[in-house]
Amino acid sequence: MNVLSKDAVNWLAVGEDGQGQRVDNYLARILKGVPKSHVYRILRSGEVRVNRRRVPPDTRLNVGDQLRIPPIRAASPGRNIPAAALSATVVPPILFEDDALIALDKPAGLAVHGGSGIAFGLIERLRRARPGAAFLELVHRLDRDTSGVLLVAKKRAALVGLHAQLRDGAIDKRYFVLVRGKWRDALRAVDLPLSTYLTADGERRVRVDSRGRLARTVFRRIDAWPDAEPPVSLLEAQLDTGRTHQIRVHLTHLGFPLAGDDKYGDFAWNKELARQGLKRMFLHAHRIAFVHPLTASEVAIEAPLAPDLAAFVARLGAGRALAPDAAR
Numbered sequence: 205m206n207v208l209s210k211d212a213v214n215w216l217a218v219g220e221d222g223q224g225q226r227v228d229n230y231l232a233r234i235l236k237g238v239p240k241s242h243v244y245r246i247l248r249s250g251e252v253r254v255n256r257r258r259v260p261p262d263t264r265l266n267v268g269d270q271l272r273i274p275p276i277r278a279a280s281p282g283r284n285i286p287a288a289a290l291s292a293t294v295v296p297p298i299l300f301e302d303d304a305l306i307a308l309d310k311p312a313g314l315a316v317h318g319g320s321g322i323a324f325g326l327i328e329r330l331r332r333a334r335p336g337a338a339f340l341e342l343v344h345r346l347d348r349d350t351s352g353v354l355l356v357a358k359k360r361a362a363l364v365g366l367h368a369q370l371r372d373g374a375i376d377k378r379y380f381v382l383v384r385g386k387w388r389d390a391l392r393a394v395d396l397p398l399s400t401y402l403t404a405d406g407e408r409r410v411r412v413d414s415r416g417r418l419a420r421t422v423f424r425r426i427d428a429w430p431d432a433e434p435p436v437s438l439l440e441a442q443l444d445t446g447r448t449h450q451i452r453v454h455l456t457h458l459g460f461p462l463a464g465d466d467k468y469g470d471f472a473w474n475k476e477l478a479r480q481g482l483k484r485m486f487l488h489a490h491r492i493a494f495v496h497p498l499t500a501s502e503v504a505i506e507a508p509l510a511p512d513l514a515a516f517v518a519r520l521g522a523g524r525a526l527a528p529d530a531a532r
Contacts, residue, residue, distance in 0.1 A: 218269040221339055221360050227254060228261035229341060231273070232317075236331065238276055240318035246274055295333045296326065300505045304362035304498045305343075305355060306330075309507045312351040312484050316342055330356060344370065344446075349464075351510040352379070352489025365497025370446065376493040379441045379451060380509060382486035382517070383460040384473055386430045387423070387437035394421045394454050398447045409467065410449040412457045420444035421454050429520055434473065436463070438517065440490075451487065462486060482516045 222230050231243045231252065250258040253272035254265065265271075296314070300307035310316070310326060317325040324332075327342050334340065343355035343366045357363035369375045399416030403409055421441055428437040437460070441451045452468050455461060461469040463477055464485035477483075493504040509517065 212275055214273040214275070216271045216273065218265045218267055218271055220267055222265045222269075223267050223360065224364060225265050225341070225360075226261065227252070227259055227263045227265055227271075230265055230271075232328075233331070233340070235273075235276060236335070240325075240328070242276075246276070295330055299353060299507055300503070304359045304496070305357060305366075306340075307492070307505045308354045308356065310346055310351055310354045310489075312349050312510060312512070315348045316345050316354065326354065327356065343367070346489055347485075347487070349485045350379075350487045350489060351507070351513070353492045353505050353507045354489070355492065359498070362497045366494065369494055369497070373444060374494065376491070376504075377443045377446070377489065378491040379443070380426070380486075380488045380490050380513070381439050381441050381451060381455065382463040382513075383437050383439060383455055384434050384463065384470055385437060385460040386435045387425050387428055387439060387460060389423070390425050392423045394423065394458065395419070396454055396457060398450060398453055400448065408448075410447070410453045412453060417447060418445060419447040419450050419454070421451055427520075432520070436520070438520075480516075481519070482512070484512070486513055486516070488513055 216234075218230070228240075228243060228247060231247070232238075232240055235243060244261060246252050247259070247261050251272075251274040253259070254263060255270050256272070295308070296311055297309040298306060299309050308326065308330075315325040317327045327340065331337065331340050337358065339357070339359055341357050341363050343357050343363060346352065346354055355366065357366065366375070396412045396419060397414060397416035398410050398419045399413035400408055400410050421443060424440040424442070426438040426440055429435060443450060449468070452462050452465050456465070456468040461473070462485060463469070464474055464482055465487075466474065466485070469485075488509055489507065490509065491504065491506045493502070495501070496503050508514070
C-alpha cells in the first residue's frame, strides 16, 4: 500500500507475481490493511478496472494487465480497526515450512479468509504476522468448522503447481470423521455424483444427483462402537475428488450422518452430542500428501486430531485408534 496514492486513482501493471491470480486475491495482497469486504465493494461498484473494463472478483489476471485502483486509505493500527481485529494476529501452529510452502494446523472456528462479516481470516492473520512476505496465498480451503492441515503458498510457482495437482486429483487428502451408525466395511469406495442447489432462503446446498458431477470418496473404518446409543463409527475419508461438502453429503445419503453437521446431519443427535461435549462438526483434515511443486520430492503432512475431538474420542475409549498406522 505504500506505493499507492491515497488521494488519486492508481494505475498498476500486473507483474509476474500476479499471473493467473484472481483479481480479488491480488487486491487483498497489495492493499494491506484494507478489509476484504471493502475490496469486494470497490470491485462490485466498478471502481476497480482491468484494462479499463469492469470485471467480476474471480477474473484471472495476466502479466501486463493494467489495473485501475481507486484512492484508498488503509486503516492504521489503533485507528478505525476494532480491538478484536488488532488482537487477531495469532497464527495457528506451523506443521511444515520451506521456501515455497507453509502448512498450518487450522483450528475449528477460524475462517480461512475474510468476507461475509469476517474481517480477519487465517490468510489475513498470516499476512499481518509477516508484513515483509511478498506472496502468501491459500492453496486450498477448509470450511470454518473444519480443523486440520491447510496449505499456503509462498511463491506463485508453488501455487500454480499445487493447483495443477488438485485439478488432476494428484493430492491425497484425508479426514477423520465420526458418524452415527454401525459402519461394517473395512474399506468402501463411494461414487455418487453431486450437484448444488439453492434453498428457499437462498443458501447453497449440495445433494446426490445422477445429473451432477462425479464425486468419489474412499472410507476406511478406524473404529466402531456398535453397542453405543446410538451406535457410532470413526472413519477416515479420502477425497478422490474435491466437491463442495462431498464427505458430508455422501455420508448422509448413505445413512451415516456426520456428528455435529448442522446442514445435512441428524439435528436431534447433534443436540445430544453438544450436551456430551461435542459442540462442533467432527471433521478434521488429518493428512495431506503431494509432490513438492518445486523440488519434486514426496511430501506428507499430518495434523494431530484437534484437542476437542480427541477428548470426545477418548471418552469413547478409542485413543488406540489414532496410532500412526491406524489410518493407513
